[in-house]
Amino acid sequence: MRIAILANTKSPNPGNWALIQGTKNLLEMKFGSDIEYVEISWDDITFSDSNFGIDFFNTVNSCDLLWIVGAVMFNGRPDHIKGGSRFNLDISEIEKISVPIVFGGVSYRSWNNKYPNLKALNTVLEYLESRANCLFAVRNDGTKDWLEKKLTKRFDFLEFPDPGLFSLEKFSNNNKKSGMIISVNNEDSDFRYNNTQIKNQLILSLKNACMSFWGSHDEAIGLAPHSFEDYQMLLELIGTFPKQMLHQKTYVLPLLLGKKSEDFYKFYTSPRLVIASRVHSMSPSLGFGNVTLVVNTQDRIARYLQDIDFADIGVSLHEIEQDSLVVSKKCSYLYSNLDLWQLRVKSLRENQQNLAIKFMNLVSELL
Numbered sequence: 001m002r003i004a005i006l007a008n009t010k011s012p013n014p015g016n017w018a019l020i021q022g023t024k025n026l027l028e029m030k031f032g033s034d035i036e037y038v039e040i041s042w043d044d045i046t047f048s049d050s051n052f053g054i055d056f057f058n059t060v061n062s063c064d065l066l067w068i069v070g071a072v073m074f075n076g077r078p079d080h081i082k083g084g085s086r087f088n089l090d091i092s093e094i095e096k097i098s099v100p101i102v103f104g105g106v107s108y109r110s111w112n113n114k115y116p117n118l119k120a121l122n123t124v125l126e127y128l129e130s131r132a133n134c135l136f137a138v139r140n141d142g143t144k145d146w147l148e149k150k151l152t153k154r155f156d157f158l159e160f161p162d163p164g165l166f167s168l169e170k171f172s173n174n175n176k177k178s179g180m181i182i183s184v185n186n187e188d189s190d191f192r193y194n195n196t197q198i199k200n201q202l203i204l205s206l207k208n209a210c211m212s213f214w215g216s217h218d219e220a221i222g223l224a225p226h227s228f229e230d231y232q233m234l235l236e237l238i239g240t241f242p243k244q245m246l247h248q249k250t251y252v253l254p255l256l257l258g259k260k261s262e263d264f265y266k267f268y269t270s271p272r273l274v275i276a277s278r279v280h281s282m283s284p285s286l287g288f289g290n291v292t293l294v295v296n297t298q299d300r301i302a303r304y305l306q307d308i309d310f311a312d313i314g315v316s317l318h319e320i321e322q323d324s325l326v327v328s329k330k331c332s333y334l335y336s337n338l339d340l341w342q343l344r345v346k347s348l349r350e351n352q353q354n355l356a357i358k359f360m361n362l363v364s365e366l367l
Helices: 016-030 042-046 054-061 116-130 143-150 190-195 197-218 228-238 242-249 258-270 279-288 299-307 317-322 326-335 340-365
Strands: 002-005 038-041 065-069 073-074 101-110 133-141 158-160 181-182 219-224 250-252 275-276 290-298 315-316
Touching: 002 016, 002 228, 016 065, 016 258, 038 042, 042 299, 054 190, 065 219, 073 143, 101 143, 101 158, 101 290, 116 133, 133 143, 133 340, 143 299, 158 340, 190 197, 197 219, 197 228, 197 242, 197 275, 197 290, 197 317, 197 326, 219 228, 258 290, 275 279, 275 326, 279 290, 279 299, 279 340, 290 299, 290 317, 290 326, 299 315, 315 317, 315 326, 317 326
Parallel strands: 002 038, 002 065, 065 101, 073 101, 101 133, 133 158, 181 219, 181 275, 219 250, 275 290, 290 315
Antiparallel strands: none
16 A cells, blocks of 8 residues: 655654654554555645645555645645645645545644634635545644634544654663653744743743752753754753753754654653653653653643643643742652553553544545
């Protein structure tokens, strides 16, 4: 079976690798390993003129299925005139696709109440919903509710578990846990943090957590950037570190391109603790069973944690504003209940995998 994968294949953001690999792992759970993947760079299209050329249609129609990986699709760019999203095709163009189409957990990132090209988005989604050989599923991170508030028509959207949870399936589990990994999120910083006081309080809280970990374990602290913007915030964070901790215990995970991001996630096989401010620092870590504390800097993360019944591992910016030690305290609490943690993440994986397989059964019917 040949499957065309539309994804951000060239991105340095490791989360895109997690989405692609997690999707492939889930497909192979259902259909076996005898799958030929034909990867199409969605980022090539996004960073040019947002239009899909003739090569896209020829490639897709040479396959048995088009799978749109669960990346951000609804980002509110004004140049998405034809489709209202990164799937920037009008109906006449979509009709050129002869094979089944699956949207495998697409998501949103928009800070503005006004979303451009809503009429085009409504039109395309209505067509996709009525198309016989199409499955449209959004990620289980509140995207369904977000879309319903934007759209004029009521759609019966399916939800698909974040594939990132299954991205590290083929990695060996290092039973000797050591060190901590911490990610920050400095994209859209002005919208995300509203003011510098909130951001400074977050940096103080993360510094306190690192200091507490260093004092308890004297182990390495890995800084995990997911975008170039994150480096600025990481520099602010390490500017608060004692010199010994900075120069003897701190390292930075590599920000690589495309498939090379696999090397980034190899660092996630052995940490004693992960503090995640990124969706795809969070879900791969949870899927691998690492003790994970999540900093909620956006609604998508909070909604995802609610959906998987892990809201208690999240810390909101409001909580951090009130108490700069809250991250440290919650990390200590999670780590002091390891047996319960392992039971919870085992149950999480089983539940999310069952939901994914149910969706894959629907895909099988399309084929």
